[in-house]
Amino acid sequence: MASQLPSNILIFGATGNIGKYITGAIISAEPNVGRHVSIFTSPATASSPDKQAILSSWKSRGLSVITGDLSNADDIRNAYNGIDTVISCLGRNALASQIELLKLAEESGVQWFFPSEYGTDIEYDASSKDEKPHQNKLRVREYIRENLKKVKCTYVVTGPYIDMYLTLAPVAKEAGGYDVKSKKAVVIGSGDDRVGFTTMPDVGKLVVAALRHPEVSIDKALKVQSFVTTPNDIVAEFEKQTGSKWTVEHTPIQKLREIENEKWNANDPIATLYTLKRIWAEGGTLYDKTDNEILGLRPEDMEPLSAAVERAIGGKGY
Known part of the structure; x- marks a missing residue:
């Protein structure tokens, strides 16, 4: 074929x-x-x-x-x-x-x-x-x-779906994400590590x-x-589109690893999220x-970061 x-x-x-x-x-x-x-x-x-x-x-x-x-x-x-x-x-x-x-x-x-x-x-x-x-x-x-x-x-x-990546899960805040309502972001590491995404x-x-x-x-x-960006660039795009300064917290990679291991040892299904977030932060995309x-x-055929952020702000995510 x-x-x-x-x-x-x-x-x-x-x-x-x-x-x-x-x-x-x-x-x-x-x-x-x-x-x-x-x-x-x-x-x-x-x-x-x-x-x-x-x-x-x-x-x-x-x-x-x-x-x-x-x-x-x-x-x-x-x-x-x-x-x-x-x-x-x-x-x-x-x-x-x-x-x-x-x-x-x-x-x-x-x-x-x-x-x-x-x-x-x-x-x-x-x-x-x-x-x-x-x-x-x-x-x-x-x-x-x-x-x-x-x-x-x-x-x-x-690689990861940016639409899902943007979500800040209440049960796994240390795993990172972006909360439009509270204008708060939790990023892994420094937030300057590049990650490849697809919408x-x-x-x-x-x-x-x-x-x-x-x-x-x-x-x-x-x-x-679709594109490669950093968690900090995502914060900047949210700030640009909302016209507001966001609060940013950081989860060190080592802390993420510790929680990841705890979750796997406890047979908690959320462990998968921690592992994937760690892989992405470490350059696995x-x-x-x-x-x-x-x-x-x-590149111009693919959706940009701004489109995914706009959907997230409008409550039109996945």
Whole structure:
């Protein structure tokens, strides 16, 4: 499939946090990517009042909804009928289920599979293999390397979503974030360390670009992002747009590490956030060169920091 564009696309996790941006970008793309787009979801999601607006909008543009059980092999086999390209947008808690999806894809006519890799680079350096939040994604990559012969894969590695990064979680204030209401920021370290980010709308744009360019995307982990900035530059952008001086607190890296270890020892799910924030602060999102250009995307094609901050101030975040 090295030169063949996708025809029939199936999306898992389409209505989730990042899935809705990827699905929206795919069905809105002009010219079209794929002749037909379907999503696989549970009956509960398909009938949920909270999902009706977005599902109705997508269906009005030709999208098909397939309902079934993600853990039911027959449901997946039926969904794969006639599909050549699969996009997984499954969330962190469902990542391991992709192994069965890949196994069934190999047995079907699926040719191209995008595992749910949007986010932190799980093979950035030698230490990446030991990071606890990476383990399920690493297992998926291992399965792909050792078992897939017919299905080709593409990983779209975006780094952190700036939209989520901006949130100051009340249960994890030391992990950093920005609170528009109180005009307060908590930054990690000095705040001068550079971090590569992708906006959530740009994740969709980047997946569409990868679909348009199979010749450079297949069998590759694409390292892509919207922009690189620092926590202090983010504070400055909030101050500029709100016209107010913000209060800034700092969490030293060593303190972040201590809390991270405490949370893991206590089996607290919030530990994942501390680990990821530490990885980002330590430079785990920086590259000499990204793959944006080979996908035909220039810096001016991507959203700037100001757009993400404007949405956050307006309460229109993810």
